[in-house]
Amino acid sequence: MRQVVLDTETTGLEVQRGHRVVEIGCVELVQRRRTGRDFHTWLNPERAIDEGARAVTGISDESRRDKPKFAQVAAEFLAFIDGAELIAHNAGFDIAFLDAEVARAGMEQIRLAQRNPVIDTLELAREKFPGQRNSLDALCKRLDVDNSHRQQHGALLDANLLVEVYLALTAGQGALGFGDEAGDTPVARRASFHVGARPMLLRASEAELALHEARLAVIDKVAKGQCVWRRE
Structure with missing residues (x-):
């Protein structure tokens, strides 16, 4: 599955009043793993940025004037997200x-x-943590995602943080992440055998046990100590 985690920064909060996008940040995932591909652009919104938005993002009107207009990057943006499942916070x-x-x-x-x-x-966060603060910063703290470098909002920065938040929120819903989906992993290679062959006892390596324990720790935290794999 291909997914694109995205975030935007805008000139204000109300699209109905003509506020515009000033930054887009996208991070690509395939099978719940980062591919190293992203899409990021600053934009000239062709209007003034509200004082509140400037305070949150640190973006000034002057710094946007030499940036491309959305129409100039629209085709590239649409091509990047084409066919992907989109993930956003307050989508x-x-x-x-x-x-x-x-x-x-x-x-x-x-x-x-x-x-x-x-x-x-x-x-997703409201369903998992009803009645609690579920801002991106609050979720980072709750799910042990390091956001200490987030002094101000930024689309690509926030998209990267959201990747970690999303994976923590949905831990256990996808592959356990011990190797690639094609099965070309140490476990898969050692587990191959011929019909009629004498069964082999396969033991996990120390590295595999560490990965397993790390994954259980994430699941247990999200499940509030109710991880079924830790029950005896």
Whole structure:
């Protein structure tokens, strides 16, 4: 499965009042693993940035004037997310702004949520931690994701943090992560045998045991001590 974790920074909070996107950050995952590919761009929003947005992001009007307009990067952005499941925190906000930008650029009529499945990590967090603060910073603290370098909001920075938050929130729902999905792992190679051959006792290596324990620790934290694999 191919997924794109994304975040945007904007000139303000209300797309209905003509606020625009000033930064887009996307990180690609395949089979719940980073591929090393990302999409990042600063944008000229063609309007002033609200004081509140400047305080949160540190982005000034002057620093955006020489940046490309969304229409200039729209095709590249749409190509990057094509066919991927989109993951965003408070996804409705980001998707609404991106839909407005795509429509303004005259690229397509269909909305992003109709062309791409969308996962909202805020909704996932509210289901898992009802009644608690579920901002990105709060989730980083709760799930032991290091965000000490996040002094201000930034689209690519926040997308990278959201990758770790999403993987922690959904630990145990995908592959356990001990090797690639093609089965070309030390465990898979040692476990191969011929029909009729004498059964072999396979023991996990120290490295495999460490990976197993690390994964159980993440699952146990999210499950609040109810990880079934730790029950005797």
